[in-house]
Amino acid sequence: MNARKICIAFDGSDNAQRAATYVGEVVGAAPGFSVTLLSIERQPDPDHFPDESAWLARIKDDQARLRAALDAAHAGLVAAGLAPDAVNELVLSGCRLAFAGARSCLPGKSVAEDLLRAAAGEGFGTIVIGRRGVSKAEEMLFGSVSTRIIRDAKGCAVWIVE
Amino acid sequence: MSQSARDLILAHLPGFPAIHAGRLYTDTSEFMAIDYGDVIAVGGRNYLVHKNESERRFGLEDPKYWVKKCQCLETGERNILKLVFHEQFPMAIGNFTVRCYRSPQKEARILRLVKGDMRFMQGETYPDERGNPVRVLEVVVGRSLDNEVEAVDLPHEAYFHEVFPGMLEKFLGTCEALSFLHENFEQHGDVRRDHIFVEYATGDWRWIDFDYSFEFHENPFGLDLFGLGNILLFLAGQGVHTMQSCGLTGSDLTATDCSALFPNRLVNLRRLFPYVPKKLNDILARFSGGAEVFYDSAAEFIADLADCRDRLPAQHKEHQP
Structure with missing residues (x-):
């Protein structure tokens, strides 16, 4: 396990930005660290759109928002002192299915599982995730990426930034 | 024309x-x-x-x-x-609001998936x-499950011992059906007791209305599972029991006594009906405000419920409406 090889679970949210800022503050000035902003693209459910063009338009908007958030986080990490070549991005797309006649790709897929699989594959020793803190009722209904990562992560450290 | x-x-x-x-x-x-x-x-x-x-x-x-x-x-x-009819609207679930989508293509897809599955x-x-x-x-010629239960004119203890075991058996079948949807990456989307119809001719329980969909990324079947818990509570309690209807106040109750999402709804049925088996009560407690662990899948819920069914006294009587 290389603890200095850090990945930030990054979905573009304020929580993720906060996690990136925290990582910058902690390791920005320290030598030997690399930081990867790891995003799992969450495609919207095609069932929620009247046609393919509306679905594709929403995907494009989401991707543009994620791109802007990644750029900001990336710049923030470099500004915190990390060498430009020590900051990486890894964006893994969700399943890509044709709209017509396709069934949704979202049900049954877990962002936490995808993150952990990717983190293990890339050999990250530290996973950082921001969370806003959810109630038990919210966790029961909506699930929680951070709770699943804490529960299921193996062979690495997990930092939770609240 | x-x-x-x-x-x-x-x-x-x-x-x-x-x-x-x-x-x-x-x-x-x-x-x-x-x-x-x-x-x-x-x-x-x-x-x-x-x-x-x-x-x-x-x-x-x-x-x-x-x-x-x-x-x-x-x-x-x-x-x-x-x-x-494509619509989306906010739906209140307890204190939360979630966005609900009505999806004709989802319902059409599920109809294809369950063709011939009665x-x-x-x-x-x-x-x-x-x-x-x-x-x-x-058309499913029958009546909704809530009407079926409300038609049983028995005090709870008699209902629980004479009617509920048969209902639990049927309910397990509907849970298996829901699990089948989940295994095929489909949500039902609107799991509630009036979306189970009891067919007059056969007595079979059948799911209806699959056109709701929700965007729950990390827990796509969470709402379906919560719906199953609510139906079980309704079946075991022969209706819904609230603090008010039971004459209880907040100071009488703990978080474990009440639903996680509807804090005035009693899930600890043993407070009212001490003959409810602890095993069944424990399943209901997984839907309470005091729960530390939740059901991750319908299969997990079914396993616990089947175990509970197997421990019920063997006086199962088929309910004759």
């Missing part, structure tokens, strides 16, 4: 008052305009519209203009036609002239 509808009705249903014959619709996009006496032509058949389906809430009729109660002119069979309503989807997927549904 109106002549065509009249001709079709006269040819197939001469007893229908011709004065009420309306228009023939091959494009159902403007479903609000389609009403009594109109005919919808889809899938090579013609369906005479009798009325809009409606839900009854607070003594009022809430018409569902996109759901038409029809009669097939060629077969005489009663059918329900669900027309395309644990679910049955139907076919045909495109109208504009390509709208019109779902032609068979």
